Amino acid sequence: MRDVVTRYLTNTISRRGFLDNLKLAGMTVTAAEGVLSSLSVAAQNTTSSSNSAATEVPAVKTFQGSGGACFAEQLIACGVKYVFGNSASEDAQFYDALVDRPQLNYILTPHEGPGAAMAAGYIKASQEPAVVMQAGAVGLMNAMGQVFNAYKEQTPLVIYSYRTDQSKRAGRDGFEEIANQEQVLQPLTKYSWMARGPSMIAETTRHAFKSAWTPPHGPAYLTWHSDYTDEKTRTEIIQQTHFDTRMRVRPNPIEIERAARMLLEAKMPVLIVGDEIYKAKAVAKAVKLAEMLGMPVTQMRQMWVNFPEAHPLWVGNAPAGTLASITWPKNFDLAINIGNKMQHNGIQPIVSRNVKFIDMRIDYQNMGKVMSTDVPLVGDVALGLDDLIVALEQLMNSKSKEIAIQRTLEVKKYTDRARQIFTGIVNNPEWNNSPLIADRVTWEVAQFADKDAIIVHEAGSVAMHSFNFNPVGGRELFFYYGGHLGSGVGTSAGVKLARPQQQVICLVGDGSFLFGPHALWNMARLELPVITIVYNNHAYGGPHNRAIANVPSGRMVETGQFVASYLGNPDMNMAHIANGFGVKAEVVSNAQELKQALSRAKLATMDGKPYLIDVQVVRRGVGWTDHPWTPNIKGSKQKAKKTL
């Protein structure tokens, strides 16, 4: 297998030859194509190195110019195509340098937060580098929420902002100055550094990109005094292929064999999948592993769906965030995690102590933190899956194959029944209500969406169902677990920029939407035809229910005074907000109107235009009335008192 991979990467074997070899080795066509797909990045890197030589782009060149021009040159050498930024006068030399460097496209974003979300969305969907920049400390503060998301979600986002204080007057508590600006970002980044002179700008930029893109990924921050951007300097510019290792680690082969033996000894092993699989384009390999053993597959909360949801071995997400909360099976004796971050939000470990646990991921820092781990497999999950599959193939005999077949039938019996029961969701007595129930909205959008649509989901309290996500050529989900709200619209714009051929639908709650609608303007200006659906119940519905659960039968419930829940009186019109950004939009209140609006949205997007639908959704939960209580604070009354 390794030999075949090496031959493919060194162009000594054709694509077809590669696939034939894998099929001969016992892989299914799907699994073989998955391996091929995951190798494409490495192959492209190899090819781009050759191309670089062919077009005579030197690996290292000396450049002389302003600090801003050096920055631009190094960004180009890093492979950056898009710079997301908000206007910053101290970056003038950089802007000037862009004029003669059309390969570097600057995207002006009207707010740093959604701008950073757009950059992160682009990176997540393209797996290509990008940079987001802001005006000094003040712009940085607006972007920090999305940097937090990037840190939690391990997105290799590179962030730059200058220090307004110039080098010869720093430390005087001047305008926009804060001490040690780079340290503000330290807890949220893998690398945070201030270049100590204009000649260090290019090198600092390289360090940031290398750090961000070395697995496990994460954001990196760079800064320098603003006068360094203006100063002339002489520096080296180095191509990405010559400083970024793009490290790919293979798990320890001894541990791989231990894992394979444990998997074969287990009576009911369960596979937990995670985002590293999506990033490594290794979904087909995860499918192959599950099929070999007849393992039921589940997932803890992640950004992506990492396994085809219609697959007979997919038993659904773990609803309460622990393995014990999956509906079936309950008799599992071993769990193997492939690439899930396993974010712990409760006291109990996600995998309980009495279950054997194999953990495969590159995110070594989070391994062994909470769960006792029988077999740690630190490495790139695509390579690790290859090795584990080969090890199993060598160890499996007719008996273990028969056990896997029987287990597959058992799992399929459950999943067939579960899917049949789920179709009953349409029997909800409120299914045809107006305003709509959230489940009906989701269901209608699922009926409408293209077969390979990308769903960006930032409607945290809305259950995602009916889409049958399939990361291998089907519908994809871009969810979140950073939790700084206001990312959805910006992320959608970035995803559409990266994947122009695919339909992109953004699902947001009204609360989330209000934190960051600004990228609607980018959608209109750049002709990024995203369909945005706002579930508008004029309330923070999720927090409302959870607040009451935290203080059951308390004074809030007794009086009906929910101070932090209701967003109405007056109701906000999201269609009007969209219109203000240059996006066509409408408000709908029932299923028929929604279907018609979706048709109009489709027509608009075919014409390259974004579209927004503000769907009026019913509030559900304890204590809601048609006219919820609002505090008796009226400015007009205060004014009257003062006048008297």
Add this chain to the structure above:
Amino acid sequence: MCLFFKIKQFFILIMLGFLSVNINAQNISEPLGGSESGKELVLQKCVQCHTDSIWRDHRQDTRAWEATLYRMMGRGAIWTQEEIKSMSGFLADNFGNQSAKLKNK
């Protein structure tokens, strides 16, 4: 605000499993329903993910309880129509509009 929403996301995880079900392979192939009372079903299924604080203060009729339970299907609950009817009947009897109403001012 950020911390607030971070906490919010944590609870969303919990909510995703609201009233999830504890069904094994055997009773999936033989759906529960007529033989078990609504109370037993609620105790069996709802506490899988929740304490009663999540619904203790809810007061609504059978139809609304039924709608609440159907909402859990979108969150991963695998419940038959018969089970939902049985549970909603019990919940409406004990947490219905007529029992210890909330005061909404």
